[in-house]
Amino acid sequence: xxxxxxxxxxxxxxxxxxxxxxxxxxxxxxxxxxxxxxxxxxxxxxxxxxxxxxxxxxxxxxxxxxxxxxxxxxxxxxxxxxxxxxxxxxxxxxxxxxxxxxxxxxxxxxxxxxxxxxxxxxxxxxxxxxxxxxxxxxxxxxxxxxxxxxxxxxxxxxxxxxxxxxxxxxxxxxxxxxxxxxxxxxxxxxxxxxxxxxxxxxxxxxxxxxxxxxxxxxxxxxxxxxxxxxxxxxxxxxxxxxxxxxxxxxxxxxxxxxxxxxxxxxxxxxxxxxxxxxxxxxxxxxxxxxxxxxxxxxxxxxxxxxxxxxxxxxxxxxxxxxxxxxxxxxxxxxxxxxxxxxxxxxxxxxxxxxxxxxxxxxxxxxxxxxxxxxxxxxxxxxxxxxxxxxxxxxxxxxxxxxxxxxxxxxxxxxxxxxxxxxxxxxxxxxxxxxxxxxxxxxxxxxxxxx
Amino acid sequence: xxxxxxxxxxxxxxxxxxxxxxxxxxxxxxxxxxxxxxxxxxxxxxxxxxxxxxxxxxxxxxxxxxxxxxxxxxxxxxxxxxxxxxxxxxxxxxxxxxxxxxxxxxxxxxxxxxxxxxxxxxxxxxxxxxxxxxxxxxxxxxxxxxxxxxxxxxxxxxxxxxxxxxxxxxxxxxxxxxxxxxxxxxxxxxxxxxxxxxxxxxxxxxxxxxxxxxxxxxxxxx
Numbered sequence: 001x002x003x004x005x006x007x008x009x010x011x012x013x014x015x016x017x018x019x020x021x022x023x024x025x026x027x028x029x030x031x032x033x034x035x036x037x038x039x040x041x042x043x044x045x046x047x048x049x050x051x052x053x054x055x056x057x058x059x060x061x062x063x064x065x066x067x068x069x070x071x072x073x074x075x076x077x078x079x080x081x082x083x084x085x086x087x088x089x090x091x092x093x094x095x096x097x098x099x100x101x102x103x104x105x106x107x108x109x110x111x112x113x114x115x116x117x118x119x120x121x122x123x124x125x126x127x128x129x130x131x132x133x134x135x136x137x138x139x140x141x142x143x144x145x146x147x148x149x150x151x152x153x154x155x156x157x158x159x160x161x162x163x164x165x166x167x168x169x170x171x172x173x174x175x176x177x178x179x180x181x182x183x184x185x186x187x188x189x190x191x192x193x194x195x196x197x198x199x200x201x202x203x204x205x206x207x208x209x210x211x212x213x214x215x216x217x218x219x220x221x222x223x224x225x226x227x228x229x230x231x232x233x234x235x236x237x238x239x240x241x242x243x244x245x246x247x248x249x250x251x252x253x254x255x256x257x258x259x260x261x262x263x264x265x266x267x268x269x270x271x272x273x274x275x276x277x278x279x280x281x282x283x284x285x286x287x288x289x290x291x292x293x294x295x296x297x298x299x300x301x302x303x304x305x306x307x308x309x310x311x312x313x314x315x316x317x318x319x320x321x322x323x324x325x326x327x328x329x330x331x332x333x334x335x336x337x338x339x340x341x342x343x344x345x346x347x348x349x350x351x352x353x354x355x356x357x358x359x360x361x362x363x364x365x366x367x368x369x370x371x372x373x374x375x376x377x378x379x380x381x382x383x384x385x386x387x388x389x390x391x392x393x394x395x396x397x398x399x400x401x402x403x404x405x406x407x408x409x410x411x412x413x414x415x416x417x418x419x420x421x422x423x424x425x426x427x428x429x430x431x432x433x434x435x436x437x438x439x440x441x442x443x444x445x446x447x448x449x450x
Numbered sequence: 451x452x453x454x455x456x457x458x459x460x461x462x463x464x465x466x467x468x469x470x471x472x473x474x475x476x477x478x479x480x481x482x483x484x485x486x487x488x489x490x491x492x493x494x495x496x497x498x499x500x501x502x503x504x505x506x507x508x509x510x511x512x513x514x515x516x517x518x519x520x521x522x523x524x525x526x527x528x529x530x531x532x533x534x535x536x537x538x539x540x541x542x543x544x545x546x547x548x549x550x551x552x553x554x555x556x557x558x559x560x561x562x563x564x565x566x567x568x569x570x571x572x573x574x575x576x577x578x579x580x581x582x583x584x585x586x587x588x589x590x591x592x593x594x595x596x597x598x599x600x601x602x603x604x605x606x607x608x609x610x611x612x613x614x615x616x617x618x619x620x621x622x623x624x625x626x627x628x629x630x631x632x633x634x635x636x637x638x639x640x641x642x643x644x645x646x647x648x649x650x651x652x653x654x655x656x657x658x659x660x661x662x663x664x665x666x667x668x669x670x671x672x
Contacts, residue, residue, distance in 0.1 A: 174556070176570060177552070177556060177565075177570050177571070178556060178570060178571050178572065179570060179571075179572050180569065180570035180571075180572045180573045269635070271635075272634075272635025272637075273635050273636060273637045273638060274635075274637070275571060275572065275637075275638065292557065295638055295639050295640065296637065296638040296639070298556055298557065300559070304559045307559065308559075308561070311561065
C-alpha cells in the first residue's frame, strides 16, 4: 500500500534559531533532491524550502524506514546539529493529513501572515525542481497539480488575499479610495524612514506621475530622488510645494509637527480644494492631527493604518475558516482518487463501463429490429463475448502489474484511456497533461492505441 | 402609454408626471451605467425611482380636462428638458449621498459594510460635477422655453405662479453650486451637500406645488 508522508518544520514548530539555519541552508546550492537516488525506501519526493519552513513530501511503501531516511536528509540539509534537538521540531503528517497540510500550506493558511501570496510560487518552484530531477511520479504529480488548483480555488472563492495587511500597502489602498486612479498624482516624500520608502515604492508601482523628495540632509534627498526618478525640494520650501502635491508621506525624526493646521488650511484654497492625503508614518507625528478636520484633507497616522491592518487581519482569519472547508472537501476528493489507484476498483469500473455500453447499444439495435427470442439471445451472447474478449488482455495486464511498484502508473493510464473516473474525469486528464513527463508518455500510449 | 392616448405628453397631473419622471430617471441611470460601469449607483438610484413610482400610484388620479394649451411643441420641449435636468440632478443627488457616506468613513477611519463597495471619492465627485454640468443648461433651457411659451399664451412671461417662483429659486441654487465649483473650486463635501439641498428644492417645486398649491401648472386655474 502506498503512503504519502510529509515531514517538515515551520515557524510554529521550530524556534527562530533553527529557522535561521534554514535561511542559511536556503542559500546553499546543494539540493536534497540530488540525493534522491540514494534513498532506497522513498519512491517519490518533493522538497520545499523557504525561510520559514522546510517540507519533505514523499511517497513510500515502508513508512518507518522511509521516515528515517528523510530525517537524515533533513539533518544533512540543515548542517551539523544534534539529531535529538532537530527531531523535536519536526512534524510528520501521514496520508490524508499530509494532503491536507499541503493544501493548507499552498493556500497560505499555514503562513506567518495568513493569505500572503508568495508561498504558492515557492511551492511551484519546488515542484518544477522535482520534475527536473525526475523525483515525482503519478501520485505526487497528481497531488501537486491538485494542490495548485485548490490554492487557486481558495484565492478566488474567499477574500483571503484581498485586504492589505502591511502598513505601506494599506496606505496605498486608502489613496486609491480617495483618488481612484493614481496615475496623474504627485507624491511628496518628507524624511526617509524605512516604512515611508516602502510606501513610496508601492506608490511608484501604482504609476504615480511624479515623486518629490524633501530631506534635511541634502545628500540623502538626492539619493532617494534618484531612486524614484524624482526631484528634490529644500526642506524649508515644503509648504510651497504642497500646492501641487496630492499625497504627502512624512517620516521625519522631528519632535515638533512640521505641518500645522494653519499651514495646510491656508493652502487648500490655492489648490482649489483638490483632495490632499497625508500619510504620517513618523513617531512622534509630523502632521498636526487637527489637519484631518479640514475639508478634502485626509490624514492617517501610523496608528490609524495599524487599525486598518488589524481589521483586515481579522477579516482574513474569518476567510481562512471558509478556506478550511474548501480544503476539507478537496482532501476527500483526493482520497477518493487514491482509492481508485488500487487495481481492483479500476477493473470493476472498466467492466461496468463496457457492460453499460454493451447494454445501451444492444437495446438501440434491438428496438429497430423485430427478432425472435432465439435470435435475440444469440445477439446477447455475441455482444457479451466480444466485450469479454476485448477486455481480457487489459485486465490480465493490470492484474499482472498489481504487485509491482509501477502499478499506479498503469492504473492511472487505464483510467485515462477508458475515461473511467467520471466523477472528476475531466480534470484528471487536464491536470496530468500539464506534467511534461506524463504528456510524453500519454502521447506514446495514444499512438500505440492507434 | 397615456401620453399616446391623449396625444400630448402625459404630464398634466401628478400621477403621470411622477411615473414619467421615474422612467426618465432609470433611462438616465442606464446611460450613465453604460458609460461608467458603476453598478453600485443603481442601488441608490433605483430606490429613488421606486419611490416615485409608488408616489405616482398613491397620488389621487384625477383626469385633467384636455386643453389646447398643452398641445404645443413648446410644452413638450419645456417639460422634457426640465424633467431630464431633474433626472440628472437626481443622479447627482444619489452620487452626493454616496460621496458623503464614503467621505465620512474615510475621514472618521471607521470602515463599514459599504467601504469596499463604493468607488473612490474623486470619481464620485467627478460624476456629480458632470451631472451638474449637463443638467444645468437643460434646466435653463426648460425654464426659458417655459417663459417664452407663457409670454406667447398669456402675453407675460412671469405670472407669479408659485411653481415659477420656486423653479427660479431652485435654478439659483444650482447656479450658485455651479459657480462655486467652476470659479471658486468648491468640491467634495460642501458641493455634495449643496447638490442634495438643490435636489430637495427640486422635489418641493415638483411635488409640493402640484399637490398643495394652486397655479396654472396645476391646471385648475385657467
